[in-house]
Amino acid sequence: MHKTKVVDHLILLFGVFIMMAPVVVAFMTSTHDALDVHLHGLQVTWGGHFTDTYHEMLTKKGGFTGEVTGARMVMNSFILGVGFAVGKIVLSMLAAYAIVYFRFRMGVIFFWMIFTTLLLPLEVRILPSYDVMTKLGLVNTYTGLIVPLLASATGTFFFRQFFKSVPDELLEAARIDGAGPFKFFIDILVPLSKTMIAAIFIIMFVYGWNQYLWPMLMTNEESFYTLVRGIKQILLVWVGSQIPEYNQAFALAILAMLPPVLIVVIFQSWFIKGLTESDK
């Protein structure tokens, strides 16, 4: 028994090593200066330039037009991540509410129509979506960045399943208590869905945060750059004798990883609660 435990731990430690090593290397490399990285490749030791690199990365105006700082990119990523998550939750909750609680013509058909959009991710409809946004003049706006991505079959489906598990008696008790459809939603369903909302927020925030293709298409002004795009941008300046700021690219990568990791770590217990048990 004891032996298997040691082996188990070795396997787990190996897993941790595989997962963590690239992150550690990226972080260590980001603390060296660009020349070091250029000459000696990836680093696994502390380079001592932590403050310089990160300060410069956050404040120095970079990019082609020299307009965008790291801090700006962090903000953009946050706007995209939060806007995306909040918008998706609001929209899919309302859709699920309609599907579960209102008997309207062809409700089932509508549900399956929403459901089949799972088979049509953004990449499939990217050209028509872009076309629509251009015609609406929403290129280079946050609205254009966020709105076309909001409709979410996943979210709608999650909330539908959850609402279906809410006992009918709660609705009936609320009706007798004089709560109309709106009140029932706000007073009863939304508070009951709290853990569910938290879980979906995490998933959607990370998803929005990591968007690459769509922002690249929708925004060409550098003031709209997100972190994920910024990393690429830094490496693009390798012209002539100029050395790309490898250290800053790694610093950006670390920074881009940080918020999703933090959110998952902090909300982990909520996340598990939301997906496994219900607060009824």
Added chain:
Amino acid sequence: MAQVTIENVSKSYAGDVRAVNSVSIAIEDGEFIVLVGPSGCGKSTLLRMVAGLESVTEGTIRIGERTVNEVEPAERDIAMVFQNYALYPHMTVRQNLAYGLKNRGTPKAEIDKRVAEASRILELDQYLDRKPRQLSGGQRQRVAMGRAIVREPAAFLFDEPLSNLDAKLRVQMRGEIKQLQRRLATTSIYVTHDQLEAMTMADRIVVLNGGHVEQIGTPLEVYRAPQSAFVASFIGSPAMNLIAARGEGGRLVIGDQTVTMNGAEVPNGPLTLGVRAEDMALASGNGDGHVEMAIDYVEELGASRLVHGRLTDERLALSLPSGAPLSDRLSITLDPHRLHLFDPDSGRRI
């Protein structure tokens, strides 16, 4: 407080399923009515129609003088207690009690007063700031009652409110609900499948079967003079024995045995004989009109023993004092005035 009148009310679902068939009940002001019947008899559907949670297909429901067929549940001036309590899980007990009042725009001071009053009556004072999941089953049940009381409605509707409690608590809550209803004198309609709850709590019992009313009466009326074989078998524990018999020239014949009726009338032809386990006794001596019963097994209940056996080929349960002597065969007498005769085809009382 009000009368509730149910007139020729029917409920059909799509596909011609008739859940409730032309039911009429006139419920007096302050009366405690229990709707009882097996599952699927339409009792809950009927209650939900009174509550306004189901539409009425035919007929009229009146609360007080007002016809409420088309009135929203919240406007009907009723309060309902659900089987699973349906407390709002994210609200404290206080918020649960106040929610309905808040929605109708009752002034804050009035809400506080009524919540305090209800929690005092139900001894919930110390739990007001707890969430429902921190309460025991009995306490949740009280909160559900409280939510009904604070509304001060014209009628309480109970939908099997005690089914989720354990046996001991059920007996206790049964008493509490009954006392509370007496005190508030609010018209109440109570649905249950448990005949014991019906017997102990009701002013009048409505026995439902297959969507229609079998009998309406006080518990004793229903117990002593069941109007159909169904009511006879449903009300009372152990269930009344129903035995195939026939009438021959004023006597009652069961298989090859005869019961003398001492002047009670017996029509000729096939009959269903109903006799309660406690309406039979051991015969003394070898008299006329005794019937012979073969014993299969005995259930010891402490105060009495329940003897299961066969009278000719018919199953029979007989309740005897616990000290009564037993042998493989018993000679028993039936009290002719406590026998119930039913038409074997229609099941109606003769």
